[in-house]
Amino acid sequence: MKLLTKIKQKCYLNVYFQVHQPRRLRPLGFFDIGSEEANFDDALNRNIIRKVAKKCYQPVNLMLLRLLHQHPNLRITFSISGVALEQLEKYCPAVLESFRMLAATNSVEFLGETYYHSLCSLTDQHEFKYQVNKHTEAMERLLGVRPAVFRNTELIYSDRVAQMIHQLGFKGTYIDGIEKILDQKSPNSLYKPPHASDFKLFLRNYRLSDDVAFRFSDKTWEEYPLTAKKYVSWLEQQKPSDGNLINLGMDYETFGEHQKKGTGVLQFLEDFLTTVASKKSIKMINPTETIRRLRAKEQISVPTHISWADCERDLSAWLGNDMQRDAFDSVHKLKREVMDLKDDSLISIWRYLQTSDHFYYMSTKKGDDGNIHHYFSPYPSPYEAFMNYMNVLSNLEYKISLTRKSLQKKDAQTRERIIDRSNNN
């Protein structure tokens, strides 16, 4: 008996929610290329974020505010993409205000990421730095917080990405705790990458996370229905010898949007947090505090990219087929041309086209993963997603060529004037 209580040491629990909405493209037909029509379907974007705000962001934020007030020992972590932030600012100011109130509780921590929720960590260190800094600025301006810990787009990660994040001054990053990088180790512990001991890795416990994010409302699941009591008992049953930090990570939209209110998922979240608050064995914690309290004893090396997406947990959700790779390469090829023009509106369009979701919609995977891609896609098929993306990209390329020509013309005129003047003199 005595032995048991001794083993049952305190377990730290971190829960982080991902908030993201892409800026979806307008359906741009081939014959619209070169027209003055907009590139983005902002009416659709407004409708979607308002719908999600009504079902998820607004009610769950208010619930969290209430619970944090009732139970000061609760902690919550958020990661909000820049493209989601700006849409909240534009279309759902009340939601942004409630995030601000959450930030003011000091019990909520916000993570850094790329502003455009892009894949630029894979290809372009300068662009990555720009997009991360832009996100930090937006967080400071809109929520009054400066992120100290990072979370790359869709948990895309490798040792090289760790170095880039570290160089930007972050203290750690979240990654997915999958078997192929763990090599028999437990995800429930704080780790460090090979290159730096002052940089920490938070491993998402994907099984426990997916129990809520994917399986909660699955009636064919043997554990259905999942109660808060049962779920908390699973957290307690994690072997203490494996470590004492559990990181759960999921889309915030899990609560009320991906799984509707009728499934009881909102009530589950409330019950879960209330139960955890009452447990002496579990202490909720945010990442910055984790770094202060816990030591990372072991290294984890990730030489090739991993992510949290699809069964493969690699880059194949975005770059798995020829269409995705050609579209991705095509947008990156435009970098020099668009940057040379120093035209802010063209550069901005180019960056919105880097958002990972555009490539995600082009996936031709089938089965369960295919269904998830299909669920998120505004297109009837990956081929239409691809055709539309390439049309928008061609539109940008066309605008670039027009702007370049008009600049060249201006240059030529100026040169002529100078020559004229010097001749007259």
Add this chain to the structure above:
Amino acid sequence: MKVLMFGWEFPPHISGGLGTACYGLSNSLSQQGIQLLFVVPRAYGDEELSLINASEILISESDKSIVPVVTSNLEQTGMQLISIYSGLKPYCSLSDKYDAFAIEQWSYEIPVENSVDCNPERRKATKYKFTGSYGPNLLEEVARYSEVAGALAKQHSFDVIHAHDWLTYQAGIAAKAASRKPLIVHVHATEIDRAATVDKRVFAIECEGFEKADRIIAVSNWTKRILISNYHIPEKKVLVVHNGMTAKRLAPSIKPTRISNQIVTFLGRITYQKGPHYFIDAARKVLSRFPNVHFVVAGSGDLLPAMIERVAQLHLSSRIHFTGFLKTNEVEHIWTISDLYVMPSVSEPFGIAPLEAIQSGVPVIISKQSGVAEVMPHAIQLDFWNVNSLANAICSVPRYKSLAKTLRKKVENHLNILPGM
């Protein structure tokens, strides 16, 4: 003279090559004082509703399966359009989530208007655009059409029966049996042209139609040769009548932007028959020498996904563009943005698009394996499989503007003396 004519589609509701040809033919016949009873099976898709509304509906007492008998406004021209309910729904949307991957064999040359709806909010209603399916009950519908045709033939008086393509041959045969009037079958395409693998059932229906017909009209010598060699039809039974086309409509008022001054276009169903892969292979060769030429693959069909993937694999997606299904007005836009039209068909009974291109001032390169080549002796003609010479020809046309001009003039002059033009 009164003709009982069986078609399968009629503009503007379905504007495929067959429908357009039937429309042109019936117009010309009416102008010559010939009376027409034009029968079409009417799909019950949304697009067909306007047809009923614009028309007077009569319910036949004798045969309940003939639901509406529609007298369209074409009546002023001495023509009556009769439509029959059939379970057939062109471009039927499959309920399967993955209809993107289940693309059917049959699709029309130029798609129906409302199937290219890109509005995501309405997308849920109109499903997948590549689907040119004629539904799983096509053969059943064809048989049902023939039953109705027999009943119709008894109710009306006429002098001759004229049936267009295999879908209506059985109807023509039934009408002949009921009325003992002569039957003409009009061959716009054969199963041999359409598919890489011939559907034996369709082939059998075609054989029966050719055999029971009193006379066969083929749209080209190319088709006539197929009838003789693949269907063993006696040569003297087949008469070649090339398709004509009506005078050019006014150019569209809204002109799309030309994204390049060198645009080479493919237009048609993206199917084996039309040879899209030869176009893409040639485009690749051209782009290796002239990286700023743009190519447009306009249309849809069962090979569209494969062609998109092929281009992506070649990393040429920013130079070879796909339009997907074209709306009617977009077909006209195609000509205003094209510098060159290529029709690399593997087997093309006729092929009206090159004539439209020429009318719009766009020079053309056509495959020798097409009927239209017979009326365009001055156009550049190549064997569809000869990708190297296709690439060379594409390179030479934009480079030599005068060649393009000459090509166009010569073909235009020749077309002016064509009967019916």
